[in-house]
Amino acid sequence: MKTRRLCLLLGMGFLVAGALGGCLQFEPSAPQALFTASPAEHLIPFTASFDATLSQRAPDEALTYVWTFGDGSAGAGPLVDHVYSQDGSYEVVLTVYDAKGTSSSTRLTVKALNPLPTATFSYSPKSSMEGTYIVGASEWVTFNASASTDDEEVTAYEWNFGDGTYDNGPEVRHRYTYAGTYNVALVVTDNDGGESTYVQQIHVEGGPPCNTDVDGGGTCQ
Amino acid sequence: MKGLASVLVILLIGGAAWAGPLELSLSGGPATTSLDDVNTSILVFNTLIDHLNDTLAVIPGVTGRVQALPPMNSGASFRASERYWVADWIAFTGAFEYYRLSTATRGQYVGSETSTIDVSVSLSTISVLGGARAQFLDAGLRLAGDASFGYFYTTCDHAVTFDIPSEYPDVIAGVPPEGEGRNAGGTFGAQAGLSIAYPIVEGFCVEALIAYRWASVPALRDATAGSLDLDGNGRPESVGLDGLFVHIGISIAIDLSLDGEKGE
Numbered sequence: 001m002k003t004r005r006l007c008l009l010l011g012m013g014f015l016v017a018g019a020l021g022g023c024l025q026f027e028p029s030a031p032q033a034l035f036t037a038s039p040a041e042h043l044i045p046f047t048a049s050f051d052a053t054l055s056q057r058a059p060d061e062a063l064t065y066v067w068t069f070g071d072g073s074a075g076a077g078p079l080v081d082h083v084y085s086q087d088g089s090y091e092v093v094l095t096v097y098d099a100k101g102t103s104s105s106t107r108l109t110v111k112a113l114n115p116l117p118t119a120t121f122s123y124s125p126k127s128s129m130e131g132t133y134i135v136g137a138s139e140w141v142t143f144n145a146s147a148s149t150d151d152e153e154v155t156a157y158e159w160n161f162g163d164g165t166y167d168n169g170p171e172v173r174h175r176y177t178y179a180g181t182y183n184v185a186l187v188v189t190d191n192d193g194g195e196s197t198y199v200q201q202i203h204v205e206g207g208p209p210c211n212t213d214v215d216g217g218g219t220c221q
Numbered sequence: 222m223k224g225l226a227s228v229l230v231i232l233l234i235g236g237a238a239w240a241g242p243l244e245l246s247l248s249g250g251p252a253t254t255s256l257d258d259v260n261t262s263i264l265v266f267n268t269l270i271d272h273l274n275d276t277l278a279v280i281p282g283v284t285g286r287v288q289a290l291p292p293m294n295s296g297a298s299f300r301a302s303e304r305y306w307v308a309d310w311i312a313f314t315g316a317f318e319y320y321r322l323s324t325a326t327r328g329q330y331v332g333s334e335t336s337t338i339d340v341s342v343s344l345s346t347i348s349v350l351g352g353a354r355a356q357f358l359d360a361g362l363r364l365a366g367d368a369s370f371g372y373f374y375t376t377c378d379h380a381v382t383f384d385i386p387s388e389y390p391d392v393i394a395g396v397p398p399e400g401e402g403r404n405a406g407g408t409f410g411a412q413a414g415l416s417i418a419y420p421i422v423e424g425f426c427v428e429a430l431i432a433y434r435w436a437s438v439p440a441l442r443d444a445t446a447g448s449l450d451l452d453g454n455g456r457p458e459s460v461g462l463d464g465l466f467v468h469i470g471i472s473i474a475i476d477l478s479l480d481g482e483k484g485e
Binding site: 030032033034035036037038039040051054056092094104105106107108 | 258261264265268269272390391392393394395452454455456
């Protein structure tokens, strides 16, 4: 009889203990905002897609999704798209609410990138010799960068003529003192601060020997 | 922590020295708890792991899968207690309890680089309780009710590595922060339950206890007073210790009274 009681006691104890471990199901006590962004960084203009279906909620509980896109606009729903047309960093905030009004927020920075300007220039006069364009030493050459482009506006043109001299502006004049090959670099800047560089070789023929001081300012390359 | 445990053990043993008719009891068994916010954080990890598993499985050149974290619903708890019987049917009780539960997962995605997800969380709670036991049936099996009140101190150790492979096509907002640390905090709480004891020989019983614990630690802080925020949502995690536990153990009656009668 004693053994039976002891077995009954231990058996009941282990039965309850075993049942405890397996019978509990946990449910989230509050919603948790999670979302994906695609893409989160792109050249403007672009459409970013946001998906908040990862957000946590209790089973059978509907969530309300509220979005702010960082540019003054807002949206609602688990799946939203938004167009960014101005460059900059935007903080996207998702707030989810459950039926009890409990909320959770998550944020992500979307980078709308400024397209860089395209730099290019032409020069004249020039002549062709054996398939190579040349300009004459001491000859005034006009460099024109008006073909450079940007999605908005090119605001600055900076020239490096490769002989130690510089200038700026969409159209500039320059003359080389000595014969040689020079790398002419043009840097254009747009209204958003984006820069682009274009380099072209200029072949200069004629002119005085390299060791001759001309106008006191020329240098040999 | 070791110092506190030592003091408690000394108090328990010391109490036995001056008390008269008393019982010492040792028991252990499974314990369940809700943990609330901590398990919500584990669901966040698991949601992200499931999402990465599903997304990366269809991306060529990426292999690997990470197992979800088991929720921290149950763990092992141990209890050392003493009872001072002031009458045949009622005793004052003092108890020291230790309760631990943990969860972990580790896995890798291998693509252009190896990305590791390694998350481990463990919670240890010690409690010091004082209360009473009322025995209302002694018919071979002894049935008693048990209630106590005390302080619960919880420590949470956590370590999170969450590398998202570069092949993952989107960007996820709300990924929990990486790092490791230890947070701790305490609160007052109570527990109550029923016990069944079966005397094997005079002064020696096998007993079972089933009880419910009510306690919730509002915030666990680290060394810099920062709150525990496993899921990184900006809200401190509270630790709900509410839950049921079952203990199987032994008790030894030590009669130190001069006349040798329990409950005189």
